[in-house]
Amino acid sequence: MKTTFLHASTKTKPSLFVLVGIILVGGAMLFFSNVRSFFSSAVYSVAPFVWKTGNNVGQTFQSFFVGFRSKQLLLYENESLKRQVDLMKVQVLNRDLLAQKIIELEATRGEVVGKRVRGEVLSGPGLMPYDTLSIDVGTNLGIKVGDVVAYTGAGVIGEIAEVYSSSSKVKLFSSPGKETNSLIGSHKIPAKSRGRGMGNFEATVPSGSPIAVDDMVLLPGGKLILGKVGEVEEKPGEPFVRVLIRTTFNISEISEVEVLIK
Amino acid sequence: MMVKRIVFDFFLICAIFYLPWWLVAVIAVFGIFYFHSYYEVLVAGILLDILYSVSGNEFSVFSVLGFLTAIILFVAIERIKCELR
Numbered sequence: 001m002k003t004t005f006l007h008a009s010t011k012t013k014p015s016l017f018v019l020v021g022i023i024l025v026g027g028a029m030l031f032f033s034n035v036r037s038f039f040s041s042a043v044y045s046v047a048p049f050v051w052k053t054g055n056n057v058g059q060t061f062q063s064f065f066v067g068f069r070s071k072q073l074l075l076y077e078n079e080s081l082k083r084q085v086d087l088m089k090v091q092v093l094n095r096d097l098l099a100q101k102i103i104e105l106e107a108t109r110g111e112v113v114g115k116r117v118r119g120e121v122l123s124g125p126g127l128m129p130y131d132t133l134s135i136d137v138g139t140n141l142g143i144k145v146g147d148v149v150a151y152t153g154a155g156v157i158g159e160i161a162e163v164y165s166s167s168s169k170v171k172l173f174s175s176p177g178k179e180t181n182s183l184i185g186s187h188k189i190p191a192k193s194r195g196r197g198m199g200n201f202e203a204t205v206p207s208g209s210p211i212a213v214d215d216m217v218l219l220p221g222g223k224l225i226l227g228k229v230g231e232v233e234e235k236p237g238e239p240f241v242r243v244l245i246r247t248t249f250n251i252s253e254i255s256e257v258e259v260l261i262k
Numbered sequence: 263m264m265v266k267r268i269v270f271d272f273f274l275i276c277a278i279f280y281l282p283w284w285l286v287a288v289i290a291v292f293g294i295f296y297f298h299s300y301y302e303v304l305v306a307g308i309l310l311d312i313l314y315s316v317s318g319n320e321f322s323v324f325s326v327l328g329f330l331t332a333i334i335l336f337v338a339i340e341r342i343k344c345e346l347r
Contacts, residue, residue: 015299022301023333026308030326036317043312047279054280123314128283130314130324161316171316176324 037162044164048136051122116150116258117141122167126252131175131197133158135257138166148224148260155248156224157199157257170257173226174199174247182226184243185215191243193217193226199247201227204240217245271302278310286310290332294339307332 029035119137137143147160149170161171173180174195182193184203187210191203205211215229225248233242270293277286286306294300310328317325 018299018301019304019336022304026304026329029308030311030317030329033317036312040312040317043309047313050279123279127281128310128314129327130316132314132316134313169316177322 040162041164044134044167044169047134048122048167051134052136055122115142115261117143117261118256118258119168121255121257124252124254125172125198129197131172131195132161133170133172133254133257135168135170135259136166137259138164138168140166142261143168143259144262147262148219150224150258150260151249151254151256156219156226157247157251157254160259168259172199172251174201174251180226181220182245183218183220183222184209184229184245185211185217188218188222190220193245199227199249199251201245203243203245205243207234207239207241209241211241211243267297267302270297274302274306275309278306278313287331287335291335291339294336295343299340300336303336304329304332 029039117137119135122134122136124133125131135149143160143163145160145163148156149158149160150156156173158170158172158175160168162169171178172195173193174197176195176197178195179192180195180201182191182201182203183189184191184205189205189209189211191205193201193203196202201217203217211229211232213229213232217226217229218224219226227245227247229243230246231244233244274286274289274293277289281289290303290306294303307329310332311326315325315327323330
């Protein structure tokens with residue numbers, strides 16, 4: 001009897017029916033806002049715990065390996081950190097005094113300065129290309145969709161896009177395609193700053209506008225800083241000038257934010 | 263083989279929470295090549311979008327980026343696997 005040693009593969013191709021089914025179900029989950037909200041709430045009831053556990057494990061490993069570093073290096077680092085802490089104490093004192101003065105001034109004008117809620121960043125924009133970040137404060141602390149999120153006091157980074165019971169998702173102002181009304185420079189030239197991702201913006205202003213590199217870019221109202229002018233691209237003969245703007249800090253390194261509750 | 267697949271699924275889910283996107287893509291590609299009909303990568307894409315993207319009133323590719331990428335990777339790599347057999 002002839003036999004052949006060439007065995008045909010017994011594995012079948014993936015089922016098209018199953019693939020189409022998963023795509024349809026996935027599409028329904030992502031495109032219908034009610035369904036998406038339901039699944040988002042379910043995932044975000046667990047996600048903060050997972051992120052915090054991961055961060056704690058990471059910190060435990062770090063503190064474990066610190067013991068193996070040389071004693072001299074640790075002493076030097078300790079002294080350097082103490083000096084930085086002393087400097088920061090002074091800066092915080094200055095900032096608190098300034099904030100107190102602003103509150104007093106605005107109270108006399110009849111404006112109410114909103115409450116600020118501090119939150120820890122669970123997942124930053126550096127890991128994924130979505131330009132969002134997740135924080136560990138939610139409706140339990142009065143956070144609402146649309147609240148502005150700031151870093152280091154006056155530097156804004158985005159606004160609350162989705163909120164859950166104990167966490168929220170922040171959409172960065174620099175998300176690709178997102179337009180934010182802004183005021184550029186000391187002359188407060190109005191412009192729409194379009195997000196380019198990871199703390200970068202671009203704006204278009206009429207040629208001849210008094211804008212220079214390092215000019216501040218503020219949100220309407222003039223109190224919150226969107227970023228700083230990094231570059232001004234002017235082409236001769238064109239009626240508009242392209243302004244490249246960048247946040248004043250590295251967005252991928254932030255670990256704490258403040259939510260400005262309206 | 264089933265146990266290996268379950269352990270790999272757990273590893274992929276952990277990667278979505280803790281690792282950068284490009285590493286997650288590498289792990290997903292490896293899973294599609296190694297396992298037969300690795301549909302779990304599509305579920306991983308949905309999880310990625312639910313975790314990190316924001317749903318808005320306007321349609322944006324970024325709101326379904328993970329899922330779209332998972333579909334493209336799955337179809338392309340399964341096609342390549344068919345050709346290589």
